[in-house]
Amino acid sequence: MLSNTIDQEIKKAMLAKDQAQLRGLRAIKAALLLAKTEKGSAEEITEDAEVKIIQKLIKQRRESSDIYKAQGREDLAKIEDEEIEVIGNFLPKQMDKAEVEAVIARLISESGASSVKDMGKVMGLANKELAGKADGKLIAETVKSQLA
Numbered sequence: 001m002l003s004n005t006i007d008q009e010i011k012k013a014m015l016a017k018d019q020a021q022l023r024g025l026r027a028i029k030a031a032l033l034l035a036k037t038e039k040g041s042a043e044e045i046t047e048d049a050e051v052k053i054i055q056k057l058i059k060q061r062r063e064s065s066d067i068y069k070a071q072g073r074e075d076l077a078k079i080e081d082e083e084i085e086v087i088g089n090f091l092p093k094q095m096d097k098a099e100v101e102a103v104i105a106r107l108i109s110e111s112g113a114s115s116v117k118d119m120g121k122v123m124g125l126a127n128k129e130l131a132g133k134a135d136g137k138l139i140a141e142t143v144k145s146q147l148a
Helices: 002-016 019-037 047-072 075-088 097-111 116-130 136-147
Strands: none
Touching: 002 019, 002 116, 019 047, 019 075, 047 075, 097 116, 116 136
């Protein structure tokens, strides 16, 4: 279970005095605790839910990093980038662009999609199959380019 792994990694990071590692791990732990205590949530968080939480944390940090870089605050952007690296270690192996293109091409042929009008249908299938394995932006760009 991810929360047990995170607890063990936090202990290691504390002993190593690795502040970047510690920040990223604590962010994951806080997000998991928040998800566990949300109203209407199940006792245990599913693996899919854990992946979505981690993806959300990475997306938030990526957006913050971009804003900091645009404002010339490389010191703050560096902190966000360090946390992205730490948090990203807990995601499943990400597919490269060629693998994503192959999966989407197969989904397009299976679904009978022929134009950009069918993008929603293909995106639904692609997001279901590639959840946690590829970046949403890459999926959307690939679907759009293959249907155009």
